[in-house]
Amino acid sequence: MRPFRKAHADPSPDLYDGERSMAAADAMRDREYSPPSSISQLRVCFVNQLALYSKQRTVWTAVALVAAIPLLYAVLNALAPSLIQASDVANIHAGRILAALPIASMFMASAVCGSMLPQEYNERTVYMTLPLPVSRKVFYLGKFLAGFALCAATVCAAYGISIAISSACAAHSYTAQMLESLAMALSGLFSFCAFAYMLSTRMTRGSSIAPLVALAAAIPAACIILAHAVPGSTCVLGYAPVFAPDLALSMMGDSTHMSLWGLFEYPIRNSLPGFEVGPSATVMSAASLGLGALMLWAGGRANDRRDMR
């Protein structure tokens, strides 16, 4: 949003600050305005939220996370080359570089989408927007889309950098699988963002910790335990969206990833057998998108009913 200084010359120094410099007709004081369509207002909310991000540390944190990937890779490669083993296949190598994708995407979703609405309520900026002729649904959705867009851009950038690094030293690459993996990661990210956002509508103060703990530990642990307790339930529980990043990295051909399942797979298989991450990418994507949409809807209902005391 550009400042006005270029559009209007500064008023004359003799002009008393407080006097209007324009006649009524020039100042359009008689003009009546109608609010634009909901789509236009959605776009305004979306752009507004992105503008707020650009003025806060959020964007720079995301940029730092993405920029850290090649730096971290270079450092680990120099200090402990066996940690990120190069491969002939770019997909596998990129998958290893993206090992932190599960926890990183959950963290980003929790930090960005878990705090947007509570911040508006607590800082009272929401009292500027809600009395405007805009529905709460549009406000709610516009902010969510901005948060998701930021997180998605970060994940895409992380994939891009990882693939670029791995392609430089690998002989083979399978682009279709890379794109499928990215799509899977984004659908999982969508459900994480929706979950954190929905949770924030029910909290007085925002929390990045609560959704992160739920996504990274509580929900996966519950699925694994239930699958062990209820034989045959893994065909459903294995498609919980929290395992979407695991599946995304598995599709790249790599098995090392920073998640509850990725880090503790073998001990879990030994002590709590019965759980498997769902193999079908289509079903996992559908489950992630569907559950994400459901949580978004639930959060929207809570937001609609919220009384601004």
Place this chain on the structure above:
Amino acid sequence: MEPDEDLAICVSGLTKRYGDFTAVDGLDLNVRRREFVGLLGPNGAGKSTTLKAISGLLTPTSGTILINGIDSRDHKNAMTRVGCVIETPMPYPSYTPAEMLTYAGKMHGIPKDEIRVRARDVLEELRMWSWRDKKIGGFSKGMRQRVTIAASLIHNPEIVLLDEPTSGLDPRGMIEVRQILKGLKSSGLTLVISTHMLKEVSELCTSMTMMNHGREVVSGNVADLVHGMSGKGTVALDTRVAKDVPPGFLKDLATLPGVAGVESTGPRSFKTTFSGSDEQQSAIVDFIQSHGLMLLSMSESGKDLESLYMSLTDEEAGA
């Protein structure tokens, strides 16, 4: 309910409950076009709750609200011609006033090239033009309040709702905001303010509704309500004249109809205890002028909004 064309806001049977607590209880409120209505009452009376219900910040438990004949549940259409400053809103601290008004303008559907014109006009009116590109986070409370008022005016509203607009401001800030409100009043807007500052109601409002415990206590024209307090007390007329009061003048003054007593407060001033009509008060002025004393000032105290407020809230407390 048939919408009345002359009514800007029509509130009927408004009730808001939070569990067992009733914040507003069956309130009826009609605001005519170009009226300046004050919602007066002590803390917790339900004033802010009423304005929040009208502006869509909360959902009434029961009752209906029509804004320009449109049901407030159709929030987008009902709020098209309304500007609000409710509950001391905070503009985004990282924004400048120009950016904040651009955001508000876009939401109201103001074309891009007109937003700059409208923003300049309202910022100049509120003496914020020279601050247009400074971050709001560094502003004082009074300056932030002016930005929020500017955002509520950018789209040329017909109705403006203000919830305790001078709350938390220093004396200079209060005076400035009141001047702004006087300016808005003279431009023909319909204004509703909630306040517990009697001075604001008596100086600015044409009509008022006094609330207590979520219910209307009294409503009507401010002057009528105050002067209709017959028998509720007398007023003191503090009078200053340009010449020394001659001997016998005060004794003669005390015989006029409506005068309960006269007391000298200086060689050129006196206090009259008065409980008569406006015509009888005018007769006192004529009496002073006929003695060649050249009236400088006559201020009324006692029979005013404060007395009305205290008496009505006392009655409510005892009820």
